[in-house]
Amino acid sequence: MTDIPLDTMVRAAAPARRDIGLKARYAAERRFRIYGVLAISVGLAFLAIMLITIVSKGYTAFWQTTVTLPINFDEKIIDPSNKRATDPDVLIKANYPKLADKALMAKLGIDPANKPMALKLKGFLSEGARVQLRDIVVADPSVIGTTRNVDILAAANLDSAFKGQIDLNVEEARRKVSDQQIAWMNQLKGDGTMAEHFNKGLFTYGASSRPETSGMGVAIIGSFYMMVIVLLLALPIGVAASIYLEEFAKKNRFTDLIEVNINNLAAVPSIVFGLLGLAVFINFLGMPRSAAFVGGLVLTLMTLPTIIIATRAALAAVPPSIRSAALGLGASKMQMVFQHILPLAAPGILTGTIIGLARALGETAPLLLIGMVAFVADYPKTPFDPATALPVQIYMWANEAERAFVERMSGAIIILLVFLMAMNITAIVLRRRFERRW
Amino acid sequence: RDQIQVAGSSTVLPYAKIVAEQFGETFTKFKTPVVESGGSGAGIKEFCKGVGEDTIDIANSSRPIKKDEIKSCADAGVKDIQEVRIGYDGIVFATDIKGPDWALVPADIYKALAAKLVVDGKLVDNPNTKWSQVNPKLPDWDIAAYIPGEKHGTREVFETKLLDAGCDKAAIKATGISDDKEIGKTCIAIRKDGKAVDIDGDYTETLARIDSNKTGVGVFGLAFYENNADKLKVASVEDVVPSTETIASGKYPVSRPLFFYVKKAHLGVVPGLKEYVEFFLDDQMIGPESPLAEYGLVSAPDAERQSQRDAFAAGKTM
C-alpha cells in the first residue's frame, strides 16, 4: 500500500520551523561534556602524576650494588687457636669483616700495612658482611682454608654513590663518601667487580639499621598473617551480619541502630580502632603486643563495615524473583538464602571483601598503638610473634635519617602499590566477569 | 617470652635499633629484641602497666621519667625501675647548604620566634618578619623556622635552653607582669602567624621543608644533621659549632640526655635482658668511637658512662 513514489504522495503541511535555540543549546551540551571529560582527566592526571613520581623515585631500590670478592676463609683469622671443635662459639664470634677487608685490599692493591689507607676503606663494604660470611662458615665449616667468590653488599653510601645519587660537587668533608672511595669504586666498576644486581634482599631481609641489609621480609609475612586473619574473620562475620540485616531483620529501631553503626564505623578514623585494640585486645584480654594476630583483629573490625556494605548491596542485587521461586517451592528462608541468594551474590561479596582487604593492607595508624610500628628483625613464626606490616615499614623508613632509606621507602611503596593494585584489579575483573544483568 | 620488648621514644629508636641488631648478631642464642616506636609517653605508659610476660621490659625515653609516672608505675606494681642514661642528643639549627653561615645567640631566636616582644616598654605581637630585623648580622631572609612540635621532648629543651635563656625577663617585668610563672609562660610562647612552623613528624619532614623552602631554618638532632651534612649547613650557637665534642664537653648549650628504663623484675627472667643492657652500656656501643656515636649520639664523658654501668650492675633503682 505504500508502493507509490513519495513525490506523488499527499504532502502534509510542513509547519513553519520554530526557533528553539538549538545552537546555544548544543554549545551548552558540548560544554557540559567537556566538563565531564575534564573531571575525569583531572582524576586520571593525578593518578598518573602520583604513580610517576613514586616510580621514578623508587625503582632504583630494586637494584643493589655488590662487590664480588674472592674471600679466603683464612683459618688464622677465623679460628686462630683452632678451638672450633670444642667451642662452636668461635665460629660465631670470629672477625669476619677482616676477611672481606683483606680480600678487598688485595683486589684494590692496597698494602694492608698502610694503615691510613686501610682506614679509608672503612664504610666501603656493608657491616652485613659479618653475618653473610658467618652464615657461610657456620653452615659449612669445611670452607675454612679455601677461597671462594662471594658477593658482598656494598655499604649504603657506596650504593648511593654507585647509582649516582650523591652530589659529588659538595665538598668532601660534607659527604659520606670520600674521593678516595669514589676512585676505588670507579676502579672496581671498571673491572666489573662492583655491579648492580637485582635486590632480592629487599624482599627477604627483616628490619635493620643498615639500609643495605634492611628489607620487607618481616613486613610481608606480618601483612600476610593479618590478611589471612582478616579474611577468616571479617568475611564470615560480615556475610552473616549482612544476611541478617538484608534478609531477616525487620525495619525497626534496632536495625536502624545497627545500620547507623555500620556506616559510622566505616567513617571512624582508623586510629580510633587502634585505641580500641589497645584497650580491649591487649589490656583487657591480655593478648601479646606487636603481634600480627592483634593487628589482624583490629583490621578485621575496621574492614567489617566495608564488607557488610558491599555484601548487602550484592544481596540486594539478587532479584526478588529468585527469592519467590525458592520460597514458592517450600524452601525455608534460611535455605533460600544459603542455597540461592548467597551463591548468586558471591562475586559481589568477594569484590567487596578484596577492596576491604586492600584497604586494611594499606593501613598504618591503628597498628601504631598496638605496638606493630616496631623494629623487628626476626621472621615471625606464628601470628603471635612480633611482626610489622608493609605500610608500617614504609612509615618507619620514611622517618629514617639516612638517605638510602628514602629510596627503600619509595621501593616499598611501589611494592605495596603493586599488591594493592593487584587486589583491586582482581576485584574489578571479578566484578566484570560475574556482573549479571537480571 | 624469649624476646626482649622495648618501646618508647622515637629519638632513641635509631640507637636502640643499632644496639638491638648488633645484639642479635653477637648473641646468636638470643633473639633480636623488638623495638617499638611510639613516643616516650606511650612507651612509659606500657612500661608502667605492670610486671610480667605481657608487659614490656624497657622503655626508651628522650626525657627523664616524671614523678607522676613513677607513681603510676608503683601503683601497678612496677616499683623497681633502673634508669640508664645512654648519652646526649644535640639540638642544632641548620639551613640549606647553599645558604650563608649563621651565628645565633638565644636572644636572636627568642626575638625571631616569640609570640610577644617588649617594644618601647609594651608587650606587643612580634613585629619581626626578617632575620635581619632581629640581628643585622643575620641574612635578610623571611623568618621561617621549622621547630619541633609540642609532642616532642626536643621542644622542651628548645624552650628552656633557647627561648627562656634568650628572653629579656626584666623587660617583661617592666611591662607590669609580676608573676614569675606568667613571665616564664610569656617567654616560651611561640608566635602563631606561620613564621614558626611546628613539626610533629620526624626530622625527615623538617628536611623536606627545608628542601622545599630554601630560606627556612630547621631544628634537627645532631645525628640527623650529620647524616645529611651534604644538604644542610649548621649554625653556631653562641659561637660554638655543634659537634659531638663540643656537646660532650658542655660548650654547646643546647642538648638533652637520652634514657632508657629497665624493669628490674624482668632481669634474669626475660632471656637476654641483662646481657642486652650490659651490651648497650658497653663502650663498644656508646663510647666515643662506637656505632651510636657515629650515628650521632653524643657520648657521655667516660666517668659518667662508667657510673651508669656501675649503677646498673649494682641494681640501683629509682
Added chain:
Amino acid sequence: MNIMTEQSLENAVGDKMNAKSNEVIKMRGDKVGVFYGEKQALFDVNLDVRLNQVTALIGPSGCGKSTFLRCLNRMNDTIDSARVTGKITLDQEDIYDKSIDVVELRARVGMVFQKPNPFPKSIYENVAYGPRIHGLAKRKADMDQIVESSLKKAAIWNEVKDRLHEPGTGLSGGQQQRLCIARAIAVSPEVILMDEPCSALDPIATARVEELIDELRQNYTIVIVTHSMQQAARVSQRTAMFHLGYLVEEGATDKMFTNPDDKRTQDYITGRFG
C-alpha cells in the same frame, strides 16, 4: 494423591454448599482482608477453590488478584508490611494457624509466577531442588525419576531431555515457564497457584501452557490469575472477578462469561474498562 482426594471427599460429605459431589472444596477463603501497612488492598473476600478444577481470578490491574493468590500459600508473609485478616483453610485446616508450618504449606500449595524465574542452575537442578530440600528422593535414581516425570508432566521433556545439565536460564521464555511449572510439580503439591503465567509468553508458548494447565487439572487443583478474559474462558471451570479489592462475583466460568450477575463484570469482560 489418590489417598488425599479420597480423604478430602470424605471431608466434603455433608458440605451443604456444594451441590455436585465432585465439587469438593480444597481451599476456602473466609472474609479475607489484606493490608499493606495502612492501606487495605483486599476486603472481605469469600472464595472457594474446588478440587481438581481450574479457578481463574480476573479483574483490572491492581484489583488484588495477586494479593489474594499469594495469601493462599502465605507468600504474603514475605512482605513485611503485609497483614492478613480473616481465615483461609486448606482441607479445612486454617493455614494461618500456629500449628501449620509455612514451609510445609508451600510444599503443598505450589506457585508459578508471572515472569519465568528459573534458578540460574542446570535444568536438572532446577527441578530437583524442591524434591531435594523436602527429602523426597532417597537415591539418585529416584531423583532422576522425579525429574523426568515432572518434566514430562510439564510437557517439556522432549525439548530438554538432551540438555538436562545446561542452565535453565538458557531456555526460551515459554520453555522457562514450563520448566517452572515442572519445578512446582516436582514436589507433588496439591494446589498450584499461577500468577499470570502466560503474560510474558508468545502466543505459541501460551497455547502450550494452556494445554498443559488443562491436563494438570486431572491431578492438581489450580488457581490462575489472568488478565486475558479469553484465557480465563479457555482454561478455567470457575471464575472470580475482583475489582478494587473486592470480590465482585464468582461462579462457573460459562455463566460468568455469558450471563454475569454484576454490571462491572459485564463491562470488564466486554472491554469497557481494564
Added chain:
Amino acid sequence: MNIMTEQSLENAVGDKMNAKSNEVIKMRGDKVGVFYGEKQALFDVNLDVRLNQVTALIGPSGCGKSTFLRCLNRMNDTIDSARVTGKITLDQEDIYDKSIDVVELRARVGMVFQKPNPFPKSIYENVAYGPRIHGLAKRKADMDQIVESSLKKAAIWNEVKDRLHEPGTGLSGGQQQRLCIARAIAVSPEVILMDEPCSALDPIATARVEELIDELRQNYTIVIVTHSMQQAARVSQRTAMFHLGYLVEEGATDKMFTNPDDKRTQDYITGRFG
C-alpha cells in the same frame, strides 16, 4: 491548525491512494527494521500514520509495537544496542537524515509513556519544562498561559488549578498520566506517541484518558500502542497489527475488528492468543 488542514487538503488533491481527501500522510515508515544488537526485533515494516487520526498499534507482548513507536521520534537512539534500518519520514523528510536534528524532531513528535513519569517537580514545572528548554515563552505570563492551556487541553486543569505548585508525583495515577499528556502538549508537537498510556490506570481514569485522546485528535496526530483490543476499537481510526516483529495487517479500525484479512489478526482479536 486550521490553516494546516487546509493546506494539507490542497496537497492531498491528486492522491490516488487515499480515498478520502482528509487522509493526509503525516509520517511514513518504509521497510523499517530494528536490531537490538544481533537480534532483529522488527522486520520490514511499512506503515503510514495519517494526519489528525489516531493510529492504534496492537499485537501480543514483545511483538515490536513499542519498538516501532520509539522509532518515530528516534527514542531508540537512546538505547546503545539499537540500530534502525529503512526509512521513516515526517512530512516527507527523512527523520534519520543528517540534516534532521533529533532534539527538534522530538519537539515535533512528542511522547507519552506506559507508566506515568512526571518529574519530581511541581505540576507547573512539569508542564513548563518543555517550553522552557525550547525557549517557547519569552515572559512569565506567556509561560503561565502555555501551562494553563496545556493543562486545559489535557482535561486536568480543573483538578490541579489550585495546587499548581505542589509536586506532580503527589497526583493519582490517572492524573499523573494526564499531566504527562499536558507536558507533551505544552511543546506543541505535531504528533503524539503514546505507549500503552492506560495500562497502569484504573477503569475510570482510563475512560477519561480515552476521551481526551479523542478530543486531541482534532489538533494532533496520534499513534497509540495498546494491548486492549477494546481500547483500540474505541479510540482509533486505523489499526495496525504486529506479530513477532512483522506488521501483519493494517487498515481502518472498523474493518480490522469486523473483517480482518489475516487469520492471526482474527485469532488475536478474538483472544485465541496473547
Added chain:
Amino acid sequence: MSSMLVLAIVAAIGVVAFFIGRQRAVAQDNGSVKPHSRAHYHGWWAFLLAVLPALLLLAVWNIGSSVYLERHIHAALPERTADSAVASEALDVSLVKSLARGLRQLDANTQLPASFAELQPLLAAKGVALATDTQDYMIPIAVEANAVQDRLGLVGAVVTLVLSIAGAFYALRQVAPRARARNNVERLMLWGLLAASTIAILTTVGIVLSMLFQTIQFFDSVSPASFFFGTVWDPRFAAAGSGGSQGQFGLIPLLSGTLYIAFVALLVAVPVGLMSAVYMAEYASPKVRSVVKPALELLAGIPTIVYGIFAVVTLGPFLRDLSAALTGGSPFIQGQSIFTAGLVMGVMLIPVVSSLSDDIITAVPRAMRDGSLGLGATRSETIKRVILPAALPGIVGAILLTASRAIGETMIVVLAAGVAANLTANPFEAMTTITVKIVNQLTGDLEFNSPQTLVAFALGITLFALTLVMNIVALYIVRKYREQYE
C-alpha cells in the same frame, strides 16, 4: 581438666550426637507420615544442643570462677595496714594471682620454699617474671588459690560434660517424624546471624568505652566548657619543674581546621567526582567506562600515607613556587596549607564521590530520562534539570558520607596541612585537624597521664560523635530519597 580438653570432648559428643540423631530420623521414616524435617536437621539439632549450652556454661563458669577466685584471694589476704608493703589492695590481689600462675610452671614435686627470695630464682629459671613487691605471706595464699582453681575447674568440666550429654539426649529423644528440627536449627542460625550483626554495635561500644575513662579523667583537670568552646589550642608542654599541666585545650581551632580542610576537599572531590560519575553514567561508551572507572577507583586504593608524602614532597613546594611566580615575589601559598591538604584529600575522595553518585544517578529511573528526552531535551539538559535534581537527596547523602571520611582522615593532614593549630580563614595557611592531634598527643614524648595526652581521648570521642551525627543525617536523607522511587 583443661578447658581445651573439655572443648574437645564436648565437640566429640556433638559429633556423635549428630550421627545418632540423623540415624534415628532415617530409621523412623517408614513412609507412613511425611517427616517434617530432613534427617540431617535432626542431626544438627542434636549437635547444637550438645555443644552450645555446654560451651555457654563453660564460658560463664570460667568467668564466674575467676571472679570467685579473686574474692577468695582477697579474703585470704591479711588486713591492710597503713605501712603495707604493697601499694594497693588491687595490686595485692594481682600479685598473688601472678604468683599463682607462676607456681603452676614449677614441676609438681618441687619443694616450695617459704620465702619469696628463695622462690624467685626457681621461677625465673622457668621464665616467670614477678614483681619485686611480692611478699612471703602471699605464697601459701597462692598455693591455696591454685587448689581452689583446680577444684572449680574440675567441677566446671564435669558440669559442662553432663550438660552436653544431657543436651544431646534431650535432642535425640525429640527425634520424631513431625518434630520441627529444621525450624529449631534455623532459629539458632538466625541467632547466630543476629549476633554477627551486633558486632558492629559492640565495636562502637568498645570504641566509646576505650576512650570514655580517659576522657573523664581529662575533664577532671580541664573543664568541658574550656575544651569545647576554647579558641586557643596550646596544651603547654608539661615543662620539667614547672609542674605545669596548664595549657589551653580549645577545641575550636582544631574543629574549624577539620571542617575547613574537609570543606576544601569536598570542593575538589564533589564537582570532579560528580562530573566524572555523570559523564561515565550518561556519556561514556562502555569501553571507555570499563577502563576509566577502575582507573579512578585505583585512586581510592592508594594508601593515604602515600598521598601525604606526595603532598609534602611534590605538590606543596610546587604550589608555593607557583604562587611565588604569580605574585612575582613572596609566595602566598605556604608549603603546608589547608589548600594543599584539601586538594590532595579531594583527589583521594574523587572515587568515593563518583562511585556513590554513579549508583545514585543510575538509580534514577529510566522513565525520568525518557520523559525528558521525549520532550526534546538534550542530554545535558536532561541531566541538569531532571536527573541531578531527582538524585539530589541521594547525592547529598553521599556527600555527607564522603565528608565524614574527610573528617576522619589523618595521614594526609599530618603531612600536608601541618600541625599548627591556627584559627584562620586563609586557605593558603597551615591549619590542623582533630585526627592529627589525636595521633600526636598519643605518640609524643608527653607524660602519659597528663591532660596533654588524655586530651587525645576527648578529641577521639568528639570526633566519633561528629561522624555519628553526620551519618545519621546522611542515612536519613538517603532513606527519604529512596522512598521517592519505591
